[in-house]
Amino acid sequence: QTVVTQEPSFSVSPGGTVTLTCGLNSGSVSTSYSPSWYQQTPGQAPRTLIYSTNTRSSGVPDRFSGSILGNKAALTITGAQADDESNYYCLLYMGSGISVFGGGTKLTVL
């Protein structure tokens, strides 16, 4: 069974840089998995940040960037702000119409 892995939690200082990753329990993540990233605060609907590995969704500030780092997809937040404190989810396309979310990373800004 395919499991998409994310760090359960991460902490960053205001103004700092943090990189969250998205991997597979078996194999490497590449652009062919069309990785996408979502931000969600409790009680709110998710917000799309990044799609197709590194394309920012409309209205997303350029301090959010996506990439492939080694064998994982990555979301980098540069110049973290207090309102970046959220849960972040990655989504990988497995082929044949099937998508799988990672378990999410809770980001704390302090």
Place this chain on the structure above:
Amino acid sequence: EVQLLESGGGLVQPGGSLRLSCAASGFTFSTYAMSWVRQAPGKGLEWVSTISSSGGSTYYADSVKGRFTISRDNSKNTLYLQMNSLRVEDTAVYYCANDYAWARRNWGQGTLVTVSS
């Protein structure tokens, strides 16, 4: 402005059925694949199902395959999710989203489905 408005959630007993709807506006509905994503209380996001722009292709997570049916009416700009044989573990907020490049692009606010006796 893209708007996605889910409806149809509520309380249902185990084994029961429910049909969710998602009314879309602000984009050309018939040209986008659409998806349902759910989130159980206190848990992460789970992809449920996707339907192609024409409705000719449908895809399901193993957890709902054989019980849920996704469909769409492009003349009404509406997406549906028919949920049968509901289980307690189907309790979640259900979101609809439009798709681009196998990503969920825009999201509705969600509708809560509670399966309980």
